[in-house]
Amino acid sequence: MKKEPILAKEAEASARSLNFSEVVKGYDEKDALSEASRCIQCKNPTCISGCPVGINIKKFIHEITDKDYKAAYFTIREKNDFPSICGRVCPAEYQCRKACVLTKKGSPFASKDAINIHFLERFVGDYGMSNKLEIPIKKDASLSKFKVAIVGSGPAGLCCAGELARRGVKVVIFESLHQSGGVLRYGIPPFRLPRNILDFEINYLKKLGVEVVTNFIAGRMKTLDELSQEYDSVFLGLGAGVPSFLGIKGETLGNVYSANEFLTRVNLMNAYKFPEYHTPVNIGKSVIVIGGGNTAMDAARAALRMQNINGISPNTSIVYRRTEVEMPARRLEIEHAKEEGVKFNFLIQPKEFTGGEKGFVRKLRCLKCELGLPDESGRRRPVVIEGSDFEIDCDIAILGIGLKANQVLTSVTPSLKTDKYSDVIVNPDNMETSVKGVFAGGDIVGGEGTVIEAMGMAKKASKGIIEYLSKIKK
């Protein structure tokens, strides 16, 4: 008899949209065993090729069915340093689950029947965390004389730091913000990734001897040359923290935010805990969020919660120029947003913001669209219908339409080669940049990606760094 997929338990939509507590509660042991038992243990497991870091998914699921959670944890950790984080945020429906043989051929994302690999990964990761399982440290005496500087404390920087510190290298992370974690802290809200999970991983690195220096802007406070002279090697995990704008009239009106600014104020500056934290954020009666990716979804769900917290009847809408099928956001996030009351307006192209006398946004003038032929992303292109102008009321507008490379360091380092998007160019074999001994990974290489992709690049870079260090005579 066909076994039905087991979904993770979730907080009820009307209750969870009143706060920033975690929405998905994950599996208990019974759920994990039932879901793992659905895996047919294929001879040629395609799911592994769908994982950007190649976790042996078949093996760890088998270990779950054997109730050997410790072995499952170590199997995952061979490839992925932060399973509790990835089990919560990986877009599995576009990666391992899409490649699962139970997904119907040709589907744009995983079928419902595909094994819920991400929930199983989270179960195992949380087991490892609560049982304080630590992967063996293979310190290499010959590496302990080396110091590596890591710029940026997002998943790329943190992963590279862990890989090097476990081998005995002295690591210092330099982070421009006052807290570490990158997008995991300032972008992804706590209702998706509770901060105790992130803190646990960062504290573990500190226990390994990694030093974290915050409020340090590399490129301003020290140049790359200076860091390269002080340290034996440097890793750049600068991310893609610069928001894109539409370039339309009225974009500079008050209360038009980039999603990054809005989320940073809410998550990093704790606006959702005002007045406990003295850093509120403006929130209005009609919020529109423009975009269809994870950033837009996070901004919309955070804005709706902020309306609830401030006693405003929730009215938050997504404005997107294609349809739901083309939205790049995680499917779960789209479902959650809908359940929580976020409205979706598809096939709409923003044209102009208009404001009131005091310079704050009041309306978004838009055009209707229809879908045309696919573009280079494979998604059908939105085609504007001329003369279809209409207006939407809004007193807060949030733009979540894409992110670009952070150029604070690269713009003052001409020796560091970048491409037309200002992303750092690396040798794909070892992630070394055009500057000898300087490596890079994550969103600063190849643009906006995913947490697991950033970690995959960082892991490869850490191997490149170790090889580089082992050739230095000291």
Ligand SMILES: Cc1cc2nc3c(=O)[nH]c(=O)nc-3n(C[C@H](O)[C@H](O)[C@H](O)COP(=O)(O)OP(=O)(O)OC[C@H]3O[C@@H](n4cnc5c(N)ncnc54)[C@H](O)[C@@H]3O)c2cc1C
């Ligand atoms: C709102 C949002 C939601 C997302 N949701 C998901 C999701 O659900 N799943 C998923 O897989 N991916 C998601 N992503 C994408 C994912 O978070 C990124 O791909 C990932 O964080 C990239 O990691 P990184 O380490 O390269 O960069 P980042 O996480 O951006 O970290 C870079 C760090 O470098 C620091 N920095 C930059 N320049 C300097 C400098 N000159 N000196 C010192 N420090 C510097 C920055 O302050 C930052 O802390 C999301 C992204 C956003 C913005």
